[in-house]
Amino acid sequence: MTIATPHPYETLKQWLLGKAREQLKTTDAPDWLKGQRLAALDVFANATLPTRKTENWRYTPIVSLNSLSQAAAGDETRSPTESLPELSAGPSPTFTFIDGVLSTTPESVAGLTWTRFSEASDAQQLHITAALQSLPPQHPFLALNAGWSGEGLLLEVAPEATLPLIQIHYLAQTAQALSLPRIVVRAGRHSRFELLEVFASSPRADGTGLTNHAIQFQLANSAQCVHTVVNHEAPEQRHIGFVQATLQGHSRYEHHAFARGSALCRRDIQVDLSEPAAETRLNGVYLLNGSRHCDFHTCINHQAPHCNSEEAFRGIIGDTARAVFNGRIHIYRDAQKSNAQMSNNNLLLTSRAEVNTKPELEIYADDVKCSHGATVGQLDKQALYYCQSRGIPYEMACQLLSHAFVNELLESVPNGEIATWLEALAEPFYREAKPA
Amino acid sequence: MLSIKNLYARVEDKEILKGLTLDIKAGEVHAIMGPNGSGKSTLTHVLTGREGYEVTSGEVIYEGKNLLDMAPEQRAQEGLFLAFQYPVEIPGVSNLQFMRTSMNSIRKYRGQDELDAGAFLKLARQKIGMVNLDPEFLKRGVNEGFSGGEKKRNEIMQMLMLEPRLALLDETDSGLDIDALQVVANGVNALKHPDRAVLLVTHYQRLLNYIVPDYVHVLANGRIVKSGGRELALELEEKGYGWLNIDDSDSNA
Ligand SMILES: Nc1ncnc2c1ncn2[C@@H]1O[C@H](COP(=O)(O)OP(=O)(O)O)[C@@H](O)[C@H]1O
Ligand SMILES: [Mg+2]
Numbered sequence: 001m002t003i004a005t006p007h008p009y010e011t012l013k014q015w016l017l018g019k020a021r022e023q024l025k026t027t028d029a030p031d032w033l034k035g036q037r038l039a040a041l042d043v044f045a046n047a048t049l050p051t052r053k054t055e056n057w058r059y060t061p062i063v064s065l066n067s068l069s070q071a072a073a074g075d076e077t078r079s080p081t082e083s084l085p086e087l088s089a090g091p092s093p094t095f096t097f098i099d100g101v102l103s104t105t106p107e108s109v110a111g112l113t114w115t116r117f118s119e120a121s122d123a124q125q126l127h128i129t130a131a132l133q134s135l136p137p138q139h140p141f142l143a144l145n146a147g148w149s150g151e152g153l154l155l156e157v158a159p160e161a162t163l164p165l166i167q168i169h170y171l172a173q174t175a176q177a178l179s180l181p182r183i184v185v186r187a188g189r190h191s192r193f194e195l196l197e198v199f200a201s202s203p204r205a206d207g208t209g210l211t212n213h214a215i216q217f218q219l220a221n222s223a224q225c226v227h228t229v230v231n232h233e234a235p236e237q238r239h240i241g242f243v244q245a246t247l248q249g250h251s252r253y254e255h256h257a258f259a260r261g262s263a264l265c266r267r268d269i270q271v272d273l274s275e276p277a278a279e280t281r282l283n284g285v286y287l288l289n290g291s292r293h294c295d296f297h298t299c300i301n302h303q304a305p306h307c308n309s310e311e312a313f314r315g316i317i318g319d320t321a322r323a324v325f326n327g328r329i330h331i332y333r334d335a336q337k338s339n340a341q342m343s344n345n346n347l348l349l350t351s352r353a354e355v356n357t358k359p360e361l362e363i364y365a366d367d368v369k370c371s372h373g374a375t376v377g378q379l380d381k382q383a384l385y386y387c388q389s390r391g392i393p394y395e396m397a398c399q400l401l402s403h404a405f406v407n408e409l410l411e412s413v414p415n416g417e418i419a420t421w422l423e424a425l426a427e428p429f430y431r432e433a434k435p436a
Numbered sequence: 437m438l439s440i441k442n443l444y445a446r447v448e449d450k451e452i453l454k455g456l457t458l459d460i461k462a463g464e465v466h467a468i469m470g471p472n473g474s475g476k477s478t479l480t481h482v483l484t485g486r487e488g489y490e491v492t493s494g495e496v497i498y499e500g501k502n503l504l505d506m507a508p509e510q511r512a513q514e515g516l517f518l519a520f521q522y523p524v525e526i527p528g529v530s531n532l533q534f535m536r537t538s539m540n541s542i543r544k545y546r547g548q549d550e551l552d553a554g555a556f557l558k559l560a561r562q563k564i565g566m567v568n569l570d571p572e573f574l575k576r577g578v579n580e581g582f583s584g585g586e587k588k589r590n591e592i593m594q595m596l597m598l599e600p601r602l603a604l605l606d607e608t609d610s611g612l613d614i615d616a617l618q619v620v621a622n623g624v625n626a627l628k629h630p631d632r633a634v635l636l637v638t639h640y641q642r643l644l645n646y647i648v649p650d651y652v653h654v655l656a657n658g659r660i661v662k663s664g665g666r667e668l669a670l671e672l673e674e675k676g677y678g679w680l681n682i683d684d685s686d687s688n689a
Binding site for chain 1: 484485486487507508509511512513517518520523524525526527528529533534535537538539541542545577578594598
């Protein structure tokens with residue numbers, strides 16, 4: 001493939017920009033918010049959309065976004081999606097976004113307040129503004145997200161509060177829909193909460209669109225957050241997501257990702273350990289078949305001493321699917337006694353499945369413990385034979401071993417109901433993905 | 437029950453079995469001895485259908501059927517069992533889950549209902565008790581981090597659960613202390629039945645003090661070069677393999 005012009009995605013960018021401006025005009029946002037949106041759109045307008053020459057996007061072409069501007073609504077067809085199995089987690093306050101628009105909110109939850117960006121108080125406006133402005137400049141889609149005036153949501157967890165499981169569901173429903181939700185979470189000192197975000201497509205076989213999502217966490221001293229993100233969208237959906245967490249002293253952020261991938265699925269996760277004794281754990285499982293794609297770019301910034309990070313991503317890649325994992329650990333000069341562990345293990349089921357995995361370590365402190373490892377392999381032939389010798393049919397043996405490969409991570413999700421549910425979400429993959 | 441006729445087999449272009457003939461009838465216990473590298477393990481893997489073990493001529497009839505036509509899992513479903521010389525570790529799959537999948541696969545093949553969870557657990561606990569392993573081992577990954585002896589006990593546990601018609605044991609006695617040896621022997625003796633048969637591959641006659649074989653065969657250079665009763669094992673122990681005029685350079689029997 002040759003890239004014809006210096007800016008191959010200029011048309012796409014202008015189209016997205018036009019859509020964003022049009023929307024801003026027709027939305028009744030308060031002036032402070034409009035100002036923020038416009039500033040963000042300026043950043044987007046000056047950004048260059050990534051091509052394969054952009055280091056961070058080398059293995060994740062965004063070419064599938066072009067059809068957003070080219071196809072008329074309803075032109076695209078897509079496969080019907082299996083509807084999600086029920087999560088039996090008891091009563092759990094749930095927010096639902098449909099095509100990026102906040103459509104349902106829960107009844108009141110003790111210890112939690114939620115506020116639409118457009119209804120923020122003066123004090124809240126400052127927090128939202130700070131969050132919107134803390135954009136990593138290398139990520140144009142974050143600017144697009146900040147400039148989009150679909151509803152944003154601020155969640156505030158009261159100090160000392162312990163919350164029930166909170167859920168946010170994002171449903172892609174309408175053909176060609178552009179969904180750009182933005183969530184800002186502020187957690188008070190010593191608060192504890194668990195958030196489950198689920199991205200799904202409506203089971204109907206409509207067209208698909210783009211989900212460009214961003215969530216930011218501010219964890220005060222000793223706050224604890226467990227965040228699970230499930231990507232279970234139609235294979236044709238395009239998804240670009242961003243997670244960022246800033247951790248104060250002794251706070252802990254735990255992330256569990258579960259992704260089935262899609263035509264384009266790119267997720268950036270950035271954790272800033274900004275004060276001593278903050279701790280994070282990033283786990284992820286990706287199960288890709290067909291021609292699905294999934295790209296995790298993670299970045300853990302050890303900015304302060306005595307912080308810990310543990311990261312483990314595992315994936316199984318079948319058919320002609322492709323996975324990308326880029327794990328960056330940045331240990332600042334003053335971050336002595338940092339502890340950082342990272343691993344990425346991949347199982348390729350076919351000769352046409354692909355994975356690109358890369359650790360990126362930047363270590364400027366001298367008293368640190370840091371380890372990393374990446375593997376790419378196939379199902380263990382000896383183990384398969386051993387299973388068969390016990391009467392287990394070959395295909396079932398493959399399923400058993402695939403299951404075993406990722407199950408340790410799924411089981412590590414602290415909420416048992418979610419862990420069980422994730423195992424159920426994974427089940428169809430084991431049946432569909434055949435080694436070849 | 438098992439009839440092997442003039443079997444030739446190769447592994448990676450190397451001819452290893454060279455005209456092996458052996459008959460095993462229901463109710464019998466056979467022991468195969470022989471120097472290292474003579475093809476004992478190869479024989480067991482050919483019988484269970486391991487990939488890469490290519491039969492170039494000869495036939496194997498098991499219970500009236502052509503064994504070599506069957507996929508490895510079907511052989512197991514038909515009642516063949518191999519206790520591996522080197523049991524395989526499967527991290528992430530618990531012993532319990534493994535055995536449950538195994539038993540239910542076999543039951544399904546035979547048109548039986550799946551065992552319910554309670555009945556299965558009870559059975560597993562009983563059998564693991566018979567090999568003196570802590571029931572905690574049921575929850576651990578299959579052979580994961582087990583000691584050599586624990587792996588062998590685990591093989592016998594599996595054998596006791598599956599109750600095979602024909603059990604092949606490949607050097608299950610190697611590296612075991614007397615206690616563990618006793619456990620293996622008790623396991624095999626518990627399985628003995630007029631409808632079943634056992635083929636023991638062993639390097640030492642020690643095991644045969646506990647499991648009395650009906651026949652002892654010497655495998656050398658890919659063929660059975662001598663067969664006899666259990667006294668043959670004692671003779672081998674005493675004299676080594678030299679008197680049989682075979683190369684036993686790396687044998688320590
Ligand atoms: N996978 C293999 N590839 C090549 N040669 C093998 C393989 N497995 C066994 N062999 C060779 O086959 C011969 C017989 O091996 P084996 O059956 O393990 O002997 P035994 O069990 O009697 O000690 C040996 O020479 C061994 O090196
Ligand atoms: Mg051997």
